[in-house]
Structures are given as structure tokens and as C-alpha cells.
Amino acid sequence: MTRPALRVALAFVPVLALALAACAPEPAVEATPPAPAVSEPAASPQPTEPGSRVPADCAALFASDAVSGGTATVVTRDDVFFRGTLDQAGSLACEYDGAVGGLGATLTVFVSVDQPATALDEEVASAAAFGLPTALAGEESWSTCVADDEMPFCRSRMLVGAYSFELIVVYGEASPAEYAVAVPSFLVDLAELASGWPDAVAAWQRPADALAWSDDCEGAVRAQQDVVRDAVPFDVGDAVTGGSGDGALSIYRAHDATELVYCSWGGPQGSFDLRILPGAAWMHEAGVVLPGTPVALDGALAAGLQTATAKTAVLTAFIDGSLVQVDMFVDSGASPEQVARDVIAALAVAF
Missing domain, CATH: 3.40.1000 (Protein Transport Mog1p; Chain A)
Structure with a gap:
């Protein structure tokens, strides 16, 4: 995912041309002066410690007219592995307890980095096969709203460039159909925000001698x-x-x-x-x-x-x-x- 900084210096070797006449030498052609060295911009340095690589904070994610009545905060949990894995991956997780489209809800947004263009292909195809809404915003997206008795919710996934978004909306005061109408407008705003983001900075690299096994x-x-x-x-x-x-x-x-x-x-x-x-x-x-x-x-x-x-x-x-x-x-x-x-x-x- 990362590349070392590359510096390429180009210089021209001077060329000396001599012409000899039959009886007397012509003046030597002056050497061409070396061209100045040209260097490519250095790649972004690797961060010294893990953290979000998303070029926005939680407040920016929820700076949308589609949501109201809440304050954006970073998601925290008691599980140390939750915070550790998200930070080491450079992801961002934010929460907003307010309303979407005027309907009371708690919204959680996860933003992942370094996602390939095919990251959501299988999900979108599966969602389409089940008749769920797709192509709501970004390059690819899908969404669903479920009337669960214990915790009614909507889940949406969207890809914008190399960033993927997951939106989880927990609600209770209206029908799934009403939330299904309200959610896409927020996704559109998120997609517009992310469309101007640069590539993520280089990923933090764990020490080579750290204790590790396999995730398989x-x-x-x-x-x-x-x-x-x-x-x-x-x-x-x-x-x-x-x-x-x-x-x-x-x-x-x-x-x-x-x-x-x-x-x-x-x-x-x-x-x-x-x-x-x-x-x-x-x-x-x-x-x-x-x-x-x-x-x-x-x-x-x-x-x-x-x-x-x-x-x-x-x-x-x-x-x-x-x-x-x-x-x-x-x-x-x-x-x-x-x-x-x-x-x-x-x-x-x-x-």
C-alpha cells in the first residue's frame, strides 16, 4: 500500500564535438552545460503512529442539511481491539445522535481507506438480486431498512474513489419506508464531500519483529x-x-x-x-x-x-x-x- 520516496535526477552528459579542416583545426564546440537535476515529489511520509487516514473529521462528515439536532463524536468502545484495529487500518468511525430527514435516529458512519474499485461489486450484485435499492450515490452503493422489533435499522454501503462508507441508522419513531427515503440524501452529501478528497496518506507500518501469526x-x-x-x-x-x-x-x-x-x-x-x-x-x-x-x-x-x-x-x-x-x-x-x-x-x- 505504500511506496518509498523516489528521487530521480536527470543530467545530460556534455558533448564535445571537434571538426578538423585540411590545414587548420576549427574552434572546438563548447560543451553543453548540465541540465539541472529534476526530482519527483516525495511520497507522503509514513505516520509515526496509527490513526485515521481519512482527510476529514467527524464534524465534517455530518455537516449536511440531511441531518440535524445532534453532535458528531468519534465512536469509542470498551474493547481495546476495536480501537486498535480501526486506528492501525487508518479508518474513521463517527456517531451522531439526532435526526436524518427530520426523523429521529442514531447514525454511525465508518469510513475505510485503500479500497479497490471492486470492493462493493459482490455486495451490490447481491443487494440488487434481493430487490434492494442500489446506485444511490458514489460509484457504487446499496441500502436496506429493516423493521426489527428490538432494533429497527438501516444499513447502507457506498464507494467513493478509494474510500468506502458504511452508514448504520438505528431508529424507532417512523416506518422503514420513511427512513428509506431519508437516508439517500445523506449519502449524496457524503459522496459529494468525499469526491474532493485526496489519496489517503501512507499507512502506518507495524514493526517487522512484532509478534504475529496469521488471520487464516x-x-x-x-x-x-x-x-x-x-x-x-x-x-x-x-x-x-x-x-x-x-x-x-x-x-x-x-x-x-x-x-x-x-x-x-x-x-x-x-x-x-x-x-x-x-x-x-x-x-x-x-x-x-x-x-x-x-x-x-x-x-x-x-x-x-x-x-x-x-x-x-x-x-x-x-x-x-x-x-x-x-x-x-x-x-x-x-x-x-x-x-x-x-x-x-x-x-x-x-x-
Whole structure:
């Protein structure tokens, strides 16, 4: 996604021409002076720490006549991996609690960067097949509004250049049909705003020696899974992709961009989830406090322990340059905290 700065200097070699007459030499032709060096503009330098690469802030996203009555804020969540993956991917997540088209709603906008021109092709084709509205704004887009009893919502996706937008509207006071009419006008304003954006700045690069594995739980991780299976005192099956889903497709894009590891192992006597965000130790320097009670962990910059019962423990740590979390359940009498520690120690040795 990034290129090093290129500098190309062009110079002309002087040419000396001599002509000899039969009886006397003609004066030598003067050498052509070298042309001045020409350099291409340097590429944008890589940022020194992760953060949004979207050339706008939350207030700019919601500076639209289509919304009213609210204040734009950055989305925050308790999950440290939420903030870490979005920042490392350079994404922007904003929320607005007010109204769209005069209808009360909470709007959440995710903006992803470095998106290919085909990023929404499959989604748009699938939406069209289900009769959902498409071609609402930008190069590609689709939208739907659902009358869910617990949380009625609209979801829209749009591509503008190399930026993709996901809009989630949670509402309750009007019908889906009314919100379906109100949402496109906001998408049009977002598309107009983004049409003038420059290319995103270069992506932050994680340290090459940071602890990392693979985001392919059924493939690369499964081929090396004895690293962690040998560290637990009970039998577990093969690795599978972990997580129950967040509801925002853009979050999965951030997971992919940062190569987040999120895998699970299960068996009759215990199970555990493993998450690794490679290179995320920058969060420690930024003052991010890990969840739970601070505990000492060999080799870790910091670690936090959460325990709910005698059989469960969640151990989170900044270790070997990365953010690692083990969510452990043990039904075999062993200490879930100690088993989680053993898993992290095995990872640190192996990777």
C-alpha cells in the first residue's frame, strides 16, 4: 500500500564535438552545460503512529442539511481491539445522535481507506438480486431498512474513489419506508464531500519483529496450532475463526487490513479464544489501559486479568510488540489464569 520516496535526477552528459579542416583545426564546440537535476515529489511520509487516514473529521462528515439536532463524536468502545484495529487500518468511525430527514435516529458512519474499485461489486450484485435499492450515490452503493422489533435499522454501503462508507441508522419513531427515503440524501452529501478528497496518506507500518501469526485460522494457524494446543492441559479440536460478529462490515475490513488473529479452540474439558493484533504495542505508549486488574507477566510491557468464575479468565497483554488476549475456560480443575499465561508464553517463544 505504500511506496518509498523516489528521487530521480536527470543530467545530460556534455558533448564535445571537434571538426578538423585540411590545414587548420576549427574552434572546438563548447560543451553543453548540465541540465539541472529534476526530482519527483516525495511520497507522503509514513505516520509515526496509527490513526485515521481519512482527510476529514467527524464534524465534517455530518455537516449536511440531511441531518440535524445532534453532535458528531468519534465512536469509542470498551474493547481495546476495536480501537486498535480501526486506528492501525487508518479508518474513521463517527456517531451522531439526532435526526436524518427530520426523523429521529442514531447514525454511525465508518469510513475505510485503500479500497479497490471492486470492493462493493459482490455486495451490490447481491443487494440488487434481493430487490434492494442500489446506485444511490458514489460509484457504487446499496441500502436496506429493516423493521426489527428490538432494533429497527438501516444499513447502507457506498464507494467513493478509494474510500468506502458504511452508514448504520438505528431508529424507532417512523416506518422503514420513511427512513428509506431519508437516508439517500445523506449519502449524496457524503459522496459529494468525499469526491474532493485526496489519496489517503501512507499507512502506518507495524514493526517487522512484532509478534504475529496469521488471520487464516482454518489454514496457516491450524497447520501450526500445536504451539498453543500443547500449552493447555486438555484436548481441543482444530482452530476455527473466532468472534461472534460486531454488526459492522467495516470492522471486518479493519481486521483484514491489520491481519488480526482471532481463532478459537474447543473441547469437552475446556476452550479458549486467541486474539493477536500485530504491532499494537503502540497503544501502551499512547496510554491505553488494558481491561481487568494489572498483573505482572514475564516480558510484557503491561498485562490485565479479568476473572468471572473459578473456571474462566481473560488475560490481555502488550508483549513482543503486539496486543495479545487469551479468553480461557477450563473445566478440568486447572487454573484458567495459569493456562492463559502458558499459552501467551508459548506464543512468545514460537513467534
